[in-house]
Amino acid sequence: MTQVAGIDEIRSHFPALERLHNGCPVAYFDGPGGTQMPRAVAAAMTDYLLHHNANSHWDFPSSRETDAALGAARAALADYLGGSADEIVFGANMTTLTFHLGRALGRGWRAGDVVVVTELDHHANSDTWRALARERDLEIRAIRMRREDGRLDEADAAAKLTPGVRLLALGAASNALGTINDVAQLTARAHAIGARVFIDGVHYASHQMPDVRAWDCDFFACSAYKFYGPHVGVLWGRRELLATLDPPKLSPASDAPPELLETGTLNHEGIVGAAAAIDFLGALGGERLPRRERLARVSQALHERGDALLRQLWNGLEQTAGVKVYGPPPGTPRTATLSFSVAGHTSAAVAAFLAARGVFVSHGDFYATTAVRLLGHEHDGLVRAGCAAYTTAEEIGRLLEGVRELLRA
Ligand SMILES: Cc1ncc(COP(=O)(O)O)c(C=O)c1O
CATH class of the missing domain: 3.90.1150.10 (Aspartate Aminotransferase, domain 1)
Structure with a gap:
């Protein structure tokens, strides 16, 4: 071991x-x-709230410390997911981030465009897309789950991923049955027909380290409270795609990713806690390696x-x-x-x-x-x-x- x-x-x-x-x-x-x-995560949150609490982007010490803490948290989550710090978006939870991303993506889609979901998934990764489908008159297809072993039916996936599909919304792992899906293979299949790929990594990220670059997916969402952190959602998006999104936002808010997708004031203490959870996990592996x-x-x-x-x-x-x-x-x-x-x-x-x-x-x-x-x-x-x-x-x-x-x- x-x-x-x-x-x-x-x-x-x-x-x-x-x-x-x-x-x-x-x-x-x-x-x-x-x-x-773990104690260290709660301590980091308490320390932020008691000693550094401020809103971001101002020119006084506690605000600058808040900016630094948010930046450090983006770097920590990027290390865990395999992306870059400027590709990490924070939000309330995976469900809220997914609804929000869906609205942004959907603005570019036409009636009849297809989103493929699966029967295996948490409904945060199917009802979110079904809601978008109702608003924009999209077609939803669900890849079948094999009842005998809780795995996705590969032949059915191939049959459902055809030209015209805009998005494959796939769970990396099932929170009900533990199934780990072949994310890289299904992503490659979706990309081959020009579809984007959104990964619900909530259950996966609590058991294994994700690798968004190796999987080559486009978006990946998870929640820190499943891996020893507080109740905060995290979305990773490919930088060049984040920059093209048109999410609902307030006009004074930043147009640059990743802030582009962040609505209102963030849960600073939760984000600090999410980073502390990554550091807690990392520290279990000793100190010398990156x-x-x-x-x-x-x-x-x-x-x-x-x-x-x-x-x-x-x-x-x-x-x-x-x-x-x-x-x-x-x-x-x-x-x-x-x-x-x-x-x-x-x-x-x-x-x-x-x-x-x-x-x-x-x-x-x-x-x-x-x-x-x-x-x-x-x-x-x-x-x-x-x-x-x-x-x-x-x-x-x-x-x-x-x-x-x-x-x-
Ligand atoms: C696989 C999976 N996806 C999505 C979610 C929803 O996550 P959140 O509560 O952060 O919206 C959960 C929560 O249990 C989950 O297990």
């Missing part, structure tokens, strides 16, 4: 892990909904650990009579997020039973509503367990034991 900080050291950074519920230590499996925050190399090393090591945890969880659940697991099996491209159902119990009932034992899992459809409906769980939902950097094998054991106890009850 790649050498990075051990699990005990990682856990020591997260005060939330000291919490007890009903006398049990809390095991947080809700990372795909939002990870816990930041992106450290981040790559950490990302690889955490992915390997996540794989082992996922395998333990998948195998344990699969061997439990009455439990059904969904999505791609271990050993295939996937994150350490797994959804399952328990015969005779709704997902809400399973989550409540586990929560009483200090095991916090999410339940429902996670806004990946189409995928969960196609899997037959529109009404009772699925239970989702996501492994994060602080998840241990012992916590997985507690989750498995809790499910077995429920089935015995």
Whole structure:
């Protein structure tokens, strides 16, 4: 395994892990909904608010410090995503940024133009484009998800990506099933027919380091609260494309990217926290290498650990009579997020039973509503367990034991 900080050291950074519920230590499996925050991230936000708080672009120290902090944050996020600092746009969250980008892109599109989405995705990356389609009379096509393994149907993707498609809006990874899609291959296919490519990287970025240049995509959005930061959205866009966009904006606001796409006053403390989250991750990889190399090393090591945890969880659940697991099996491209159902119990009932034992899992459809409906769980939902950097094998054991106890009850 790649050498990075051990699990005990990682856990020591997260005060939330000291919490007890009903006398049990809390095991947080809700990372795909939002990870816990290390002390250093909260401290950076507090420091900004208490000592540097100002609006930007003025000629006094705290304002200049704010400008510097925003610039440093763009550089940190650019290192994580693989782009340049002047290609990083901040906003409220991925959904808001996607609606906003959609409005800007749509101004150049005509009735009948096509946007391709997928059945696998979070609805932040399908309903956003469907809303645009209603406004501008566009056609929406959805690439099918294979029910047997939660992967996109490649033949269907080829059939749907035909000339006339303006945009492929693709999730890099599924927040419901953990599937990692072949972003580079689908991007190349979309570019070959002249379409642009928007990547929803929210789930992916919490498990692996993105590489927007290697993927050759055009836009990529993610949210810092999924990778140990606060509630801030991040959009990367290819510089030359950002410069051509015509988003809704106020006339005094900057016409230059990346500010061009940023509406109103930003969440400065959140942006500082997002950068601190990147630095937290980078620091787990030691000090000597450049930041992106450290981040790559950490990302690889955490992915390997996540794989082992996922395998333990998948195998344990699969061997439990009455439990059904969904999505791609271990050993295939996937994150350490797994959804399952328990015969005779709704997902809400399973989550409540586990929560009483200090095991916090999410339940429902996670806004990946189409995928969960196609899997037959529109009404009772699925239970989702996501492994994060602080998840241990012992916590997985507690989750498995809790499910077995429920089935015995
Ligand atoms: C895959 C995926 N895409 C998009 C979103 C929406 O992100 P945000 O809450 O930042 O709008 C989420 C949130 O859970 C997600 O998991």
